[in-house]
Amino acid sequence: MTVFHPVEEEIEAPAKPVDVAIEVRGVTKRFRRYHDRRTNVKELFSPRRARVKRHDDFWALKGIDLDIPRGKTFGLIGHNGSGKSTLLKLVAGIHRPTEGTIVAHGRISAMLELGAGFHPEMSGRDNVYLNGSILGMTRKQIDAAMDDIIAFSGLEEFIDTPVKVYSSGMYVRLGFAIAVNLEPEILIVDEVIAVGDEEFQRRCFDHLYELRRRGVTIVLVTHSLGLVADLCDEAAWLDGGKLKAVGPSREVVDQYLSAVNRREAEAQPQPQPENNDAGVPADETEGRTPRRGSGEVRVTRVDYLDGDSQARPFLTTGQPCTIRISYQAVEAVPSVTFGLGFTTESGVQVAGPNSGYGEAAFAVQPGEGHVDFTLDSLPLQPGEFLVTTAAVDKGHPYDFLDRAFVLKVRADDVTEPGLVKLTGNWSLGPSVP
Template sequence: MSPVIEFNQVSKRFVLHKDQRKTVQERVIGLVRPRPPGDVFWALRDVDFTVEEGQSLGLVGHNGAGKSTALKLITRILEPTSGRVRTRGRIAALLELGSGFHPELNGRENVFLYGSLMGIGRREMERKLEEIVDFADIGPFIDTEIKHYSSGMYTRLAFAVATAVDPDILITDEVLAVGDEAFQRKCMERIYGFRRAGKTIIFVSHALEVVRSLCDVAVWLDHGQQRADGPAGTVIDAYLAEVNRKEKIRLENERTREGEESEDASPATESLFRRGTREVEVVRVQLLDETGEERAVFHTGKSLTIRIHYEAHEPITEPVFGVGIYHESGIWISGPNTGFDSVAIPRIMGQGFLDYTVNDLPLLTGRYSLSVAVVDSTQLHVFDLHDRLYQIVVHNDAGRERYGMLALRGTWRCDA
């Protein structure tokens, strides 16, 4: 194999001018006076990597890390400030919505326009037209000006054309961010088909598990600088470790602020998230890992302990403690309690705590909210309920299940 894309110490600089001229007089004066120097912004700084023929490369990093700038340099939309970018072969690119098509032309005309830009004649594009229209699934709208298209229709047509011209290199930037579920599946099927055909793919997505399964190698960009490159799984694990670290700091800071604000909260504000008669109060909730360390980020398959600190202001017989686990989408995943699990608590008085431990956390990558509650033995009278007041982030670093909310850990049997 030989490189089809080479990034050799590439940097890209933008100058952001603070031009405050608003009146006609000020604009005229500005024609003879030099513009004031602007702020220099380095979108990329000394980025260096190569992509071999037939490889799939994933670009990962936060929003604004420089991923889209790198793609624009590969497609020659931008030129580097320093360094060198080399490419070999026909490139089809799906970048930001709106690039590549003319809004005043209809879908059919834009198909031929795209083909001409790729060096493909009208006769060949006519042979591909039926396949393109069928994949895009936009029916009679193919003869409508695309300025009237929805974002989903536009993306379907753009993807259909870009993948129909048989490129050597396919570049996609968040192609799954727009479109319905059926379209996303069709896109991924075609992308995997390109990979099986030995095409080179540059894939940008925040769906890291898709990057992990699709890409051979990856590059992690952080504020324009290259933090890591190598096998996709290794790079993604390093990126997630940094995300975990920052997420932990952020959530801890938010909890500190929320604690300060709750001291001054009015009863009306508090009642939005908490209710109960308070004969028993939940005074603190800790989220602990297997070492007993309090944290906000947990991992699939590892231990999670929810420690509920309480204070009973009077003797309470047979209280029931419970927790609720919710996905960020609002789906209630589970709601265990000591009553259902036949955990006898004869009587409480004063201060104490109760632990609920999940030794093998089945939650997959995502954000989750936790509720805690203490109720009477009938589970009808609420002493204290904290409704989704606690947040955790879960990452599935190396689990064999990647999609959905829960790891079922089932077994397979093949009778072939």
């Protein structure tokens, strides 16, 4: 059991339930941000300089209370600068909290930064011994794990080479191999797996699954919300150094996504009631995208409306919505088919719905108007899509704007792989002996 406390004297850790691996109580962490640095003796003793405040306090964590269950995989999420990595470094004993206590019930193995704890002049093999001794392992234990570490890292050819010549990917491979093969009881991982190649990442996740099966407590920081939802049992959301939510991983991820969507919407210019201005006028796209057609009917703008018919800067996966095409007609046109095209930024065509031909076509009168394409549930997954608009009559284009508009799609919950979300019902058939 490892205890970290902000004061110097030894404090005996209170007995805690066996189902808690890490206990965080009232933890606050303050850093000082210096505005300038004195570079000579004259500046050091200058009265004028002494009166100028040279630093201010930055509170990276503010009163965090958290229990991480034993044998579970626990995720920490939040935007950059929210305090996730700081909390991990406090748990690992790299920093000491300004206030509060952290009690870890078990030996901690940490993978926080590229090459953390590596000596650049030493070989990879010697760094394995160095890191193992830091983690409290005996040489006999390290010798027993050495072959597995080398094999897992895939650095057989370079294990006796000084690590100063390693690439960033080689650093990660060796560091992760050490962290997971030296019998950790608590494993701490801070967004470093993403640096490795695809094959190594798969190997890492397979090994993490094996560690989970063996009852190792894993604390993971990552910006991959899908990974948190799929891999983690529970999660905590940090925002501005404060704990915003903790609980089942998918519930916490959904709360975080909703907050991110709300902030993004608030940061966008709000639509004015008189013109419902949340879309893009077509005249702002001219000169940047091909436009063709005879011009009797011209698209003037595209707006994105939510289920309450309110204009929004983005739409949400799985939610009802309306895509409104505004147009202007210079004369009566008896048969107009309106169409939309959705294309990814890489050029993949996703869908191309239209309003129908023949009897299903619209008769358009002179003046301004709009047509709506309404969906009960938006199937597009989060991302940005280029939108094409068309007003045609059996192949004759009145107006065609190719990829002239941008549709932003966001999600309120964890998304699936792919461009679209397929809805359906799952059922389990009877087992055959």
